[in-house]
Amino acid sequence: DAKTTQPTSMDCAEGRAANLPCNHSTISGNEYVYWYRQIHSQGPQYIIHGLKNNETNEMASLIITEDRKSSTLILPHATLRDTAVYYCIVLYGQNFVFGPGTRLSVLP
Amino acid sequence: KAGVTQTPRYLIKTRGQQVTLSCSPISGHRSVSWYQQTPGQGLQFLFEYFSETQRNKGNFPGRFSGRQFSNSRSEMNVSTLELGDSALYLCASSPPLTRWGQALAGELFFGEGSRLTVL
Numbered sequence: 265d266a267k268t269t270q271p272t273s274m275d276c277a278e279g280r281a282a283n284l285p286c287n288h289s290t291i292s293g294n295e296y297v298y299w300y301r302q303i304h305s306q307g308p309q310y311i312i313h314g315l316k317n318n319e320t321n322e323m324a325s326l327i328i329t330e331d332r333k334s335s336t337l338i339l340p341h342a343t344l345r346d347t348a349v350y351y352c353i354v355l356y357g358q359n360f361v362f363g364p365g366t367r368l369s370v371l372p
Numbered sequence: 373k374a375g376v377t378q379t380p381r382y383l384i385k386t387r388g389q390q391v392t393l394s395c396s397p398i399s400g401h402r403s404v405s406w407y408q409q410t411p412g413q414g415l416q417f418l419f420e421y422f423s424e425t426q427r428n429k430g431n432f433p434g435r436f437s438g439r440q441f442s443n444s445r446s447e448m449n450v451s452t453l454e455l456g457d458s459a460l461y462l463c464a465s466s467p468p469l470t471r472w473g474q475a476l477a478g479e480l481f482f483g484e485g486s487r488l489t490v491l
Contacts, residue, residue, distance in 0.1 A: 300480075307376070307462050307482030308415070351415075360480070362407075362415035 282339040286352030301348040376483035397465030404446040
């Protein structure tokens with residue numbers, strides 16, 4: 265079973281920040297949080313990952329709470345092309361376990 | 373730099389047949405993993421190969437098997453196909469110095485997948 269829980273779906277207005285939450289209350293100290301997204305009919309795409317510090321790259325920012333029980337992926341200026349399913353993953357044992365993810369719809 | 377290439381992209385088989393899917397990783401990547409994606413079960417891990425050795429295996433029956441060649445290309449095989457095997461099969465490769473299960477294993481590069489339909 266996935267170790268993360270995410271909302272099933274979210275909407276975001278184009279040009280606004282999209283904030284996607286993820287709960288991982290059973291995460292252990294040395295497990296990283298990863299985010300991927302899957303645009304319809306394509307393979308998943310890596311976005312970002314982090315341990316306990318906030319991370320930022322050209323695609324997104326990752327905010328991890330101090331107790332590491334939850335995190336938020338931020339797409340600062342969502343575009344229509346960001347419409348996708350977003351997966352929050354914690355490495356479970358040695359395998360990536362993908363949950364159902366959050367279906368983000370960016371609306372014009 | 374070429375991405376992960378999977379062939380064939382689409383195929384149709386009948387129950388009881390077997391199928392072989394191929395995956396060419398990004399040049400220099402030695403780790404290749406396979407996933408099955410269905411509407412009901414989502415993305416599920418099948419197995420992972422590194423340097424021609426299977427390092428990890430998901431919870432799938434023995435009808436699902438794989439192998440990796442010395443050039444890091446990988447194949448997966450499904451024997452005695454069942455209707456429930458209809459799915460998108462995704463291959464992913466990881467860059468060098470990846471140690472599965474640790475932080476360096478974070479970045480998987482996925483192919484476009486092979487869509488299998490079993491009739």
